[in-house]
Amino acid sequence: MSGANESPLEYVSRVMRRLGARRVVFKLLANNDNSKQQIYFGSDFDVLRLIPHGDLVGETTKDKGVMYKASLKLSWIDIESDAPPSPAPGAQLIFYPRYPEVRLSGFLRGSALAPSKLMQPPTPEQRALRGQSQRCLVFGICADNTILAYSGVWDGKLARDANARIESGKISRVASVFYELEQPIQEGRILLLEKLSEIYRGGFVRSGRLSPEGDVIEYHAKNGAGYTLERMFGIVPNGRSEPDFHDWELKSHRSGAVTLMTPEPDSGTYKADLGKFLTAYGSCTETRRDFTGRHLIGVQNERSGLTFRMEGYDPEKNEVVDPDGGLIMRNLQGEVALGWTFNKILTHWSRKHAQTAYVSYKVVAKDVNYYRFGPEVLLCSGADLKLFLHAMYGNKVYHDPGINMKLVDGEWKPKKRNQFRVGWKGIDSLYEVSERVLLTDL
Template sequence: MFGQYRSPLEFASDVMRRHGACRVLFKLMANNDNSKQQVYFGGDFDVLRLIPHGDLVAQNTTRDGLIFKASLDLNWIDIFTDALPAPAPGAQLIYYPRYPEVRLSGFLKNCARPPSKLMQPPTAEQRSLREHTPRCLVLGIVPDGKVLAYVAPWGSELALDAAERINKGETENVASIFHELKQQVIDSRSDLLHRLTAIYQGGAVQSCRLNREGLWQAYTARNAAGYTLESLFGIIPNGIAEPDYLGWELKTHGAGAVTLMTPEPNTGFYRDDIGRFMHNYGKCGSERRDFTGKHLIGIQSENTALTLRMEGYDPIKNEVVNPDGGLILRDHQGNIAAGWTFEKLLTHWSRKHAETAYVKYRAFDKEETKFFRFGPEIRLCRGAGVKPFLKALHSSAIYYDPATNMKLIKERWVTKKRNQFRVAWKNIGDLYETTENIILPDS
């Protein structure tokens, strides 16, 4: 049946790739992985960074406390026919911080061709018979955000092949409970390092960025290093909170702190009327207004007279307890100047930092033109959990350091937004499960 393929798992992987998948994952399914008890996707936040999903939406529940739900563009496929993928519009990921764990839910609802028989809760007799004969769930991650899915039955060639490969150590563990064929994992990392090596050995490059059409243009703003590196990977700036290259988020580091993310506030005066916000809290001149300054939790900023608070968070339990909370900037009257709900922060963090490559660079001027040399020091980081992230925010290890301004240009105020959350270089490792320091070879 599997012809030229060395194994059923490789056959399924190839089918997924023909449907557009750039990455193929699989897991052996327990009896409790069913439509009633949902499908277990891991005990931490890792899977939310691994699998594309919609915005996290908080919900308070009586039994499970605060939970976060995210829509999932799940599509079931049949690897043995040419049938088009069948969307499962009710599919969603649910993150349960109290336990913690992530589960897949609603994966059969309103689907034209769901694998219903393979996902039903087992009877007591079936549970006993299937205890040591798992099914296998295969997922294909498509760059446009779709997730392809296929379930191999109990005792099938594919499920047995997956189990054997796991037992022989021929897979790489991903997000705690998923697996990936080792060659696929090596290819992603090696491809990234190959590109970075070529960039380093190519020498200094002029400061630049790509425009909307993908064309090169000179660029010399403060964040030029990051844009220049992205241009060398062919990345057009788009503001989308997704990883940059083959699942890797690219970050540049020269000296000092690192900018982790730049999410826009989604509550307060800033969102409702940024002109009023800048006038009330910024440093204002006749032709320019600036909102800057390091903001730490519980300390009033000398620049803005605002105090950053982490509301709805229990530092002892290290968990969110109020879905309406978040990072809130308040003035001395208690008004919300700007704020980021936990939904906003966790959505951003869950999408951008599954695997992060920090690339050291040196900047210098040549004939009044700025240049960058990237490398040779690279730091690869994996596994940025939600609890270390929340703890770092509350302790101000991750701090808010905005650089937003408004300029009066041709009698019109033009805003440049830059809401930076930064972290000291020495604290980077505290945010991830593993870090790997690499020195790129000279030519």
């Protein structure tokens, strides 16, 4: 049980942190939040960033358009015993882009500790009796993406504690419908700007990246700004789709277009045989094969002969209507040369780009480049899927690949970089909120 000076929420939070949670969030549940109608997680796309999930997989419904499902590593806990967390293997998030709306489903089945009685659909009598009574659902989010779950009883001490904190206005709201005792979003923003201010005051730094072992490696290529900025934050270059620093993705920017993401295609000749793809659609010599050039939706690229399309997308409704579609490049015969399913694009965008910091920089060329980051920073949040799809269809976002294979010692060595880019003036159109900050003012 909780200590004399410890509230019910603080006690549940302490138990979850002892079990490995790094963040603890909670939500008050109403009558309609039950196992039949599913638990409503809001209309905010940011909830897909808050709650760790598997890949989003789309399917068509009869009356709700395309919906996406993503598995969760959710386990229920008992705060009054030493029983280990009990997994609920059927737990999943369901995302309905048309509304938009996110719900939790399958969260009871298979778990010995699941609060089944508390999550049953109410009878008319129970609904009338409970009125405005609530339960409190608490999630503990662990570093390995496990989600620890606990629910208090109807109108119990936990729900009353949560409600009192919310009404006081002294608690942090996250992802629209959740709350947190700490203030992680503001804290992350503060830590980010403090670190960027420190880097700016430090002046020019030598181009370099971190090795997997954490050693600094000098970097001579022209695109060293991003690697150098990551190095200053202690980030090892990686292909993961998670944010870089306290839920913020870092992007360096000087002029011209910005690279938003570099997801690998999951369909087409490219995926089956890169050498065959480059031979057919690239520029080739005896020792090198290249695939480059801006590819726009609905426009045949003169160099590759490929036409980029958004298949399964309705531009008038601005929504995906066929989950088997995606961003597809076809040749003159209609064959798929390379493509990204909407599942792949949506999963990547929801995990990595909900909050992005675009950091300006200056460069001085010596034996290697030297960079100074700042003073201008653009903080963007609310990376809604429909904003991205609309920008993609309107060619504000485009594919600008830098892919090649070089013949080295008799063996073809590939280098893959599938860049989705946007002009700097179009950045604001991808996010719900944009804020320009000068580090010199902090």
